[in-house]
Amino acid sequence: MLKVGIIGASGYTGVELARILSTHPEVELTVATSRQYAGKPLAEVFPSLRKRVDLVCENLGPEELVDRADFFFAAVPHKTAMDLVPILLKAGKKVVDLSADFRIRDAAVYEEWYQPHSSIECIEEAVYGLPELYRDQVKNARLTANPGCYPTSIILGLAPLLREGLIDPAHLIIDSKSGTSGAGRSANVGTLFCEVTDGFRAYKVGGQHRHIPEIEQELTVLAGQPVTISFTPHLLPISRGILSTMYAPLSNEISATTETEIQELYESTYTDEPFVRVCPAGSFPATQHVRGSNCCDIGIKVDVRTGRIIIVSAIDNVAKGASGQAVQNMNLMNGFDETCALMGAPFFP
């Protein structure tokens, strides 16, 4: 049994990690940290975990942590992570970091969008933990940088087209919508129930969201040329779920078979992927059909009127967009079956 710790267990990614790990046959959850709830059973912070997770939150520094587990999920905010992770690595532990701190390969770009970086050597070691793109590297990684939620939905949605050069990467427009759990669990007027329910809004409009450099980094790799995107996130009155609607001009003239060919490209690309599901031609994903699961659903449509293709992808931002993908990475890093504890079908209704 692998001894596993969750650092920062009292947020939504923390409780989701605990939920998934509670049925994982190869893993024992041995420590969960929370400054705010230290001394409280995790199942009191999250009554959903009652009789399923039996662990008391502790307020521990990294040095105290290292003896408590062999593998760690760092579910702390960016900036905190970059101080913590090197200590864990130095102690010989493996880590999946759920923050943004090790996702951006170019430290200068990171520092432009975030703040100064204090452990640049770890950036170099980190693997970007999107298994569908970097499976082999993840298997050998000591440190996996778990992708952001928006980036996961977008990169999986665009990869086949960019790799094949089928779209013009100069005119990508990405309109994403996220459930409110993405905003975290801190008390905040803007995410109160009455402010969010029965409503919908855009935020960080016009090239401001910090996931942009992460998305552009990976799309650039896929396209083999620099990619700049227009990206607008929105806040949905749901807890879990991201749906991204992506618009791109097709590189070639559209023919009668274009759509079928692209549909087949997606199906063949993802046929062996356990967590990516391509919607049948003419149908499209919905967040309620991936809810509570590690799935990413993708649908495509060629708009012959405008020469564009529209790609729609959906994930559960807490699962494939965070904790589910983190466990997928843990599985790979430890030689477990990649799908272990993750094959539950989405909850519907």
Add this chain to the structure above:
Amino acid sequence: MLKVGIIGASGYTGVELARILSTHPEVELTVATSRQYAGKPLAEVFPSLRKRVDLVCENLGPEELVDRADFFFAAVPHKTAMDLVPILLKAGKKVVDLSADFRIRDAAVYEEWYQPHSSIECIEEAVYGLPELYRDQVKNARLTANPGCYPTSIILGLAPLLREGLIDPAHLIIDSKSGTSGAGRSANVGTLFCEVTDGFRAYKVGGQHRHIPEIEQELTVLAGQPVTISFTPHLLPISRGILSTMYAPLSNEISATTETEIQELYESTYTDEPFVRVCPAGSFPATQHVRGSNCCDIGIKVDVRTGRIIIVSAIDNVAKGASGQAVQNMNLMNGFDETCALMGAPFFP
């Protein structure tokens, strides 16, 4: 007192018309038709109207209707409307038609997207009832074609830019999200609570939605050149509200003052409009801030990274997107104060 009838009172636009008219000082609601609920008090179909609207639903043909009121709202499906409206007009009545039947000026375009049109002469007479663009024509109209919900949000959002030639109309991308009331009140698995709640999806992806020709018609007039759009509608888990996120390349090089100038353009364009509200620079609309009102809120942002402008607009699809705008048109057509019965502030929370 103007005697007013609602034809097709048992849908969501019907109940909203009844709600608004119930406090209108110049109007008496004299007849409400519904095939399905004939004989039932409208306040039994919609208990919200109890003690506020005292009218029994009737199943009446157009000939029986004409003597019952002087002004009619046709809140019936397209196709039904085109048979009904000419009879009302011939009898000397004025009409606001909430269907799509008289919105498209080019009958051939209508017939391409809908079905054969049986009263083309009425198309010619009809005024497109977006008062912010066609106020004077509406004042003199006998027949007003009440705009679609998506078109209202989009046209008001883009008008200032297109009129001034500030954006390239060849690359417009419009990503719209609508509340479920837009799907109407007929029993349907797809709009059951459990299918919609806690979820989000795209539909009619890739140039398929019938509001496209209506939107392109009006954007073309504004731009003074043909406009083709990419338009993707989505279904929000809310009752009321549409938010449209619009992307367009700016025609000119962006300077340090571009955003301020455009912000001022919007503010001056809409300063005297009682129902269009421009968000302060850097802030954006939310459907919950227009809920239950006839307001259209608009925010803009220049994305200097990509040379695009993003425009976000929000309306209540049942109000400014349908029944509220219909009453606004009725006010204009009858010489009432345009804002009569419509100045209620949105209800929040």
Add this chain to the structure above:
Amino acid sequence: MLKVGIIGASGYTGVELARILSTHPEVELTVATSRQYAGKPLAEVFPSLRKRVDLVCENLGPEELVDRADFFFAAVPHKTAMDLVPILLKAGKKVVDLSADFRIRDAAVYEEWYQPHSSIECIEEAVYGLPELYRDQVKNARLTANPGCYPTSIILGLAPLLREGLIDPAHLIIDSKSGTSGAGRSANVGTLFCEVTDGFRAYKVGGQHRHIPEIEQELTVLAGQPVTISFTPHLLPISRGILSTMYAPLSNEISATTETEIQELYESTYTDEPFVRVCPAGSFPATQHVRGSNCCDIGIKVDVRTGRIIIVSAIDNVAKGASGQAVQNMNLMNGFDETCALMGAPFFP
């Protein structure tokens, strides 16, 4: 025009007061206070008020306030109100107080459930502002204690039965469910969107909620004998709305006509009340049918199997349960039409 001030304008009752007053023809809103948002336009705190309410929040003490208006709504927390209100009264102003501070006539009872009371003389002067019970007293009041939201729904629901002695007041069970706006607008993990949505819970179970003494006080008056209730509040995943389900044993043997007689009693009791609507026999209220309105809907049913009557009542907790009723009281206290600015039908859907 009556000059009106809102003290504590940045909560949900504050914005609702501003919304209602914005269309009130006899009233001018002259001052709105908020410590937290001082200097900010109220329409920036609540964008729903944009172009409808033009007032900047101010941080003013009671002495500075008195010259700014002739009539005040105190929408501040209990305890704060008891210090503020005497100063306003002393300056000759009239006040509707929305807190609990002047609702309980017996100061000892207040102090048992709340804390020491510092202006007991004002308790004596205050009128309990439920117009359906105390209309004449409210007309002459300088200080009206606006009822709590739960109490409003419960007292209106039980009044006819208690007054006529038709139920046994010793076995009243009241199960109430409230929308989340009742919890206010302060940042709080428990009322975050993700904690409330798609869920339901009881709170303050077992005789703990502070509305109990207020409810019992008024039910005791109606019954003419001491009434003790079992009261359990619950939190609904909606913004606005309270529904109370009340169970009482009937005093007399049930006959074939009992239900009809009681139905008629309710109808006759409330026939002239503009804001109380009795549901037709066999039908029951729903919060969505009173949403955004000052209405209280009531339905009744005799359960012949158990000898009990079940009464169900629904209000919008922000409107009839707070700000709507406060305006109703203001209307009465100033000789305006009681229904002025309050006759809007509920918003549905």
Add this chain to the structure above:
Amino acid sequence: MLKVGIIGASGYTGVELARILSTHPEVELTVATSRQYAGKPLAEVFPSLRKRVDLVCENLGPEELVDRADFFFAAVPHKTAMDLVPILLKAGKKVVDLSADFRIRDAAVYEEWYQPHSSIECIEEAVYGLPELYRDQVKNARLTANPGCYPTSIILGLAPLLREGLIDPAHLIIDSKSGTSGAGRSANVGTLFCEVTDGFRAYKVGGQHRHIPEIEQELTVLAGQPVTISFTPHLLPISRGILSTMYAPLSNEISATTETEIQELYESTYTDEPFVRVCPAGSFPATQHVRGSNCCDIGIKVDVRTGRIIIVSAIDNVAKGASGQAVQNMNLMNGFDETCALMGAPFFP
């Protein structure tokens, strides 16, 4: 591997059965029937099941069914079940029936609340499938009558008190609230999104709901004397979840230790039950904390003011209230581990 069939797979209990069984290691799903969707992959009817359940819906009569599996879940409406189940039993199959047809032991009572019963001999054979009460009988059953959703939440909540004679069964009041999935998946105006969301209502008020005889049957067994209840169901704007609030007078005088003793009684009663979780003293269940799981959470509180105890219980109506419990019964009937495929923690948020 046990070959399992789902009869009536296109409803919400059907998709939940398929979801749970898709990860069950002892079971192979071999047939799924649906008249409406015959010929369609189940994963097209419910895209949540894509890549997880690979089965095409078939329209099969009972005779055609018997060779296709060894164990059946009958997820069809009552009345249909009573014709189907005897044929399956005669063919030597075991069955969990999710309808009401075999829950009521007294056929006369069944016929009073439902309609004539055509297979009374099966009633006699059927075991009431609440494992916490009838575990041993279920193990030996050929036919298990899966309990109703409301009854499950209520019986588990009251069992300890009734068995010990601690409450007076003559004055039980049960106020229950259910998510909308309980209303099923048929197209229906009353359960459209816009009719349910942002709202709350009671239904079947006053002793009318058909779960009453089932509840009273089991409470009577527990109490050892006839029990009659007041039961009011309500419709919550959530998909999944039932919360029941139950009120009962305590039989004995309340002392300082009463609450603690009863708390301990609940804890000891349910300590070994994997799916019943007693909330710590002073805390109460919430539907969002059992969502998607087979758990039943229970909290209790003594109201010293009124001499009553309040018991609050919560389940997921689709899981412990239907399909989860059905799989629990299947596990028992086949000698599998009772918790197999059911130990997933609730998903929150």
